[in-house]
Amino acid sequence: MNAIRWFGSLVLIFVLAHVCVAFEPDEKDLRGLWKFRIGDQREWASVGYDDSAWDQIRVPARWENEGFRGYDGYAWYRTQVVLDETIADKKLVLELGYIDDVDEVFINGVKIGQTGSFPPRFSTAYNASRKYQVPSNLIRIGEQNLIAVRVYDSQLEGGIVSGNLRIYSTGVLPPFLVDLTGSWLFNKGKAYNQRDQREIQVPGAWENQGYNNYDGYAVYTRKIELPATATSQRLVLLAGKIDDADQLYLNGLKIGQTGDLERWSNRDFYGEFRNYFFPPDAFKAGEENILEIRVYDRAGLGGIYEGPVGIMTQDQFRKYWKSKRRN
Template sequence: MTIFYNYLLTCGNRYMREFYFALKNGKTESMLSKYILVIVLALLNAEYKAQDWQRLVSLKGFWKFSIGDDMNRAKPNYDDKDWETITAPSSWENEGFNGYDGHAWYRKTFVASGDLKNHTVTLRLGRIDDVDEVYLNGYLIGATGTFPPEYNTAYFAWREYHVPQKYLNIGGENVIAIRVYDSQLEGGLIEGDLGLYEKKGAMRLDLDLAGQWSFEKGDDKDWKEKNYDDKMWDKIFVPAHWERQIGDDYDGFAWYRLSFTVPQSFKGKKLVLVLGKIDDIDEAYLNGKQIGSTGNMKGDPIRYDTRSEYKLTRGYFIPDDLLEYGKENVVAVRVYDGFRDGGIYEGPIGLIEQSKYTKYWRNYKPPKQKKDIWELIFQ
């Protein structure tokens, strides 16, 4: 039953967690009912979430595959012609590599049509057993779990990685390379609708800031300063929960920082910094000046969950003359997480013209089913 308890906790939803504690406390009628209910709810949740996405490119089917580990395999021009061809999603044991545990790589080539440049693209890879790093045209775009020697499985996490437009070869061939480590039992790209997707009704930015950010646990107000030296900080991906990347179920304060350049062509435009959804509450600084916050960061932040701030999309209006065009700018985000998953976990992340931002929200229509499947079940 432990495997199902772990699944419930990794779902990051309070209704799932309530169900978890009900199971642990023996409040269901039988072991059989526990198994059946968990499986049915998991399948319903996967189907429910699939309704939120529009598929742009399918990546299901044949992939090149090789066991072992060599970082050169991430390069787009790496010669994989002698590799095996296997089907994904499927465990590599079911594709002939029965009994193998350890490192392996997947590679697949696809053509990015010109239409992709008009979309906010997410690479969805379903569930990978146990740990992965994902490269697009040689650029690292996502990672979940931690590789040995500090191994930490992420077997239950469903992979969704933002694809920066600057890494796509629009109109030409693109190469996805996936490094995987499996410790025991089944391994590889286990299940899911592999492909490039766009979330229905996604906001389309003028400057994409998703990708690797500097990250540090703890709290120090000096970390907001533009000239603060963060070169010794960890690098993690935004958007993504921090637990999946640092191998630590950390709750508390942490900071994100990113240096970026705004093109001269943006000068004179009113802009909004979009930070997507943050679990749980935050303060945002641009070049050392606070430009917005969500939730009560003063007093006792432990009361963070009174208004479910983690569900809100952050959009902070940038004061005139705060950005430096054609030069380095620094955004710093102070985050407090009170329970389970934390951090800047869902996009979009970047800059958008104020007129486009306000138009988006004027025209925004919430999905017909706004509640999570677990809320519908347990309400």
């Protein structure tokens, strides 16, 4: 009898543990029918565009199984979603499962991410799970929000083919003065090179954005302006997680580093959040300031692969991390 009770207790613990793991934060399921059209026009990302004449397609599914057998090339998906107050002031992630081969994603007309590389520098990312951080200023609480996805398929099956499709919360939104999620300029090499720059989405591994199998040096660049009320305060950059080592520069002045770009250390830094404190009056008020993050990746995924990324005051920074520890 004792053995039976012991086994029953073990089963109960196992079930409860799985119930806890299965619990999800605030989220919106995006599976179902989306608007769909083959072809490629930039205006299809626009909120004001009329897609009433478009086909409807089940998502996720291979578009070959939805009436477009044999089609290879460009196509667009569009859907509208209403988000309520439960996600206000929270970090949001848009998950789009697996897309064959390349995608570019827009929220309310603004690009928030890309995986793979479109022709003429085509690079597939069919096996990469799509998760994009959503800048908080793009979401209209209680109103329709447009999600538009541009897709290129080179051969065989195409489209948003499988996996979870949802918008979900990952916690409280950091109180950023400047949210740096989104487009940065990027070049390979040890130093800033304007002639070799291309746009890249941050956060996101560079292998998923056209630099497949690249290991070595690269530079991220972002230009920002801050008002005098902000530059007079002590500021902190949250630079997310970076694989592997990095250095931060502001207007050519080195601010800090994690790891060593020149000598490889046995210590793994890729799992550490980067927090960099700027000296007083480091930023020029009302003028263009240039942030540079120089990165060295030894192997595997590389770059600024996870957020949050943004600038806040030191006081906000202390309160934010205290809040995270309490939770």
